[in-house]
Amino acid sequence: MKRMYTLIAALIIFLGVAFFTTQNASKTTSSNKEKIPTVGILQLVTHPALDQIHQGFVAGLKEYGYVPGKNIKIDFQNAQGDQSNLKTMSTKFANENVDLVAGIATPAAQALANSVSKSTPVILAGITDPAGSGLVKSDKHPGGNVTGTSGESPLQKQLELLKQIVPNAKTIGIIYTSSDHGGAYNAKKFAKLCQQAGVNYKLYTISSTNDMQQVAEQMTSQVDAVYAPQDNGVASAMKTLVNVANQAKIPVIPSADTMVKDGGLASYAISQKELGKVAGEMAAQVLRGRKTATFPVAYVTKGTYVINQKEAKLLGITLPNEIVKQAEAKGEVFK
Known part of the structure; x- marks a missing residue:
């Protein structure tokens, strides 16, 4: 009888350990899923130059090992030239607390910078004159949560x-x-x-x-x-x-x-796709911990x-x- 009680106690302990191990494994799996970063991309309108910047941006992330659908989630939004869409879509990213956002074209970048929190990095993808448009303090010292690539024409x-x-x-x-x-x-x-x-x-x-x-x-x-x-x-x-x-x-x-x-x-x-690729590479570095405030705006100058x-x-x-x-x-x- 005593032996039976011992076996029952051992079984209860085993089941308890198994339960807690399963729970911890479940929490670990859930935690790992939560670690997959989400990047919001906002594009002003559809036309070939901006489409190439978008393609390049994704390619730049891949260069650093961030593969969409595998270890990074990309939420792509296209405002189709509508200012009200820019506001709605950038607010959506802000409410969802995405890890990083990227703006393709100046109005898209401005909408993002005005909507997301100052702790959310904003990456510029081929933006002309970032300082003049009020997005950064200067190209060499952006000074805030915004940096990226500038599409200065030769x-x-x-x-x-x-x-x-x-x-x-x-x-x-x-x-x-x-x-x-x-x-x-x-x-x-x-x-x-x-x-x-x-x-x-x-x-x-x-x-x-x-x-x-x-x-x-x-x-x-x-x-x-x-x-x-x-x-x-x-x-x-x-x-x-x-x-x-x-x-x-x-x-x-x-x-x-x-x-x-x-x-x-x-x-x-200059290659629009290369502009996007450099921006994607910068985004990857920011996701890994590099600070936007001291990350100079990059230029692609060779055409x-x-x-x-x-x-x-x-x-x-x-x-x-x-x-x-x-x-x-x-x-x-x-x-």
């Missing part, structure tokens, strides 16, 4: 290319979106370079993509070439701009490789020549042989 190189391709152009039209900080910054900086080089120019603005047809028709009747800066509104309406310009036999020299693909004649451009041979043929323009060779060797050629 404007001097682009002006030199335009002069090479259209040497007889008397007036260059520069078009940008009045509400796009980055677009206005790039357009006015390009205009200043034109002024310094003794090149005549005229500035044209659109308030939204709906204005492009009318403004482009006016512009192409007054200029000999068009410069399209890195501007979300212009990039979104690039095909409309090109259609109008083609009818007037006016070449469009854009700032981004994706805009050449959409009908621009040629560009010396490549990108040409559209189909467009050149349509306009009857012979691209400089040197540019063609460099595009074929290191850049990109659209046919």
Whole structure:
């Protein structure tokens, strides 16, 4: 009888230990799941340049071992150009207490910075003039919870290319979106370079993509070439701009490789995907503990020549042989 009591007691102890072990294992598993970071990505609108930045960002995270669906969760939101969507989506990230957020395009980054807590890192993905748009104190010393990559265009190189391709152009039209900080910054900086080089120019603005047809028709009747800066509104309406310009036999020299693909004649451009990749790598470092306040804004400065041979043929323009060779060797050629 005593032996039976002993066996029963041993069984009770065994079951108790098993129960608590299972409970602890369950808690450990639950804890491990909680450790998987969540990253919120907010993109202003769909167009090829921003889409490439998004792809690059995910690739940058993977470079540091963060694989979506495996050890990191990515919540991607696209505002489709709607300001109210930006507010709603950034507030959603704030309420969900995500571990890090990334803004693709200046308005998206600003919405995030204004919505999430100061303890939530905000990564800029290809933002023009971060300090001027109030996102960081300075590029070298961001000073808060915001840092990332800046999409500064190689404007001097682009002006030199335009002069090479259209040497007889008397007036260059520069078009940008009045509400796009980055677009206005790039357009006015390009205009200043034109002024310094003794090149005549005229500035044209659109308030939204709906204005492009009318403004482009006016512009192409007054200029000999068009410069399209890195501007979300212009990039979104690039095909409309090109259609109008083609009818007037006016070449469009854009700032981004994706805009050449959409009908621009040629560009010396930095890779939008590389901008996103560097931002993704920065995000990974921040997730591992690096402080945004002392993490300098990064720039991708080296570009490549990108040409559209189909467009050149349509306009009857012979691209400089040197540019063609460099595009074929290191850049990109659209046919």
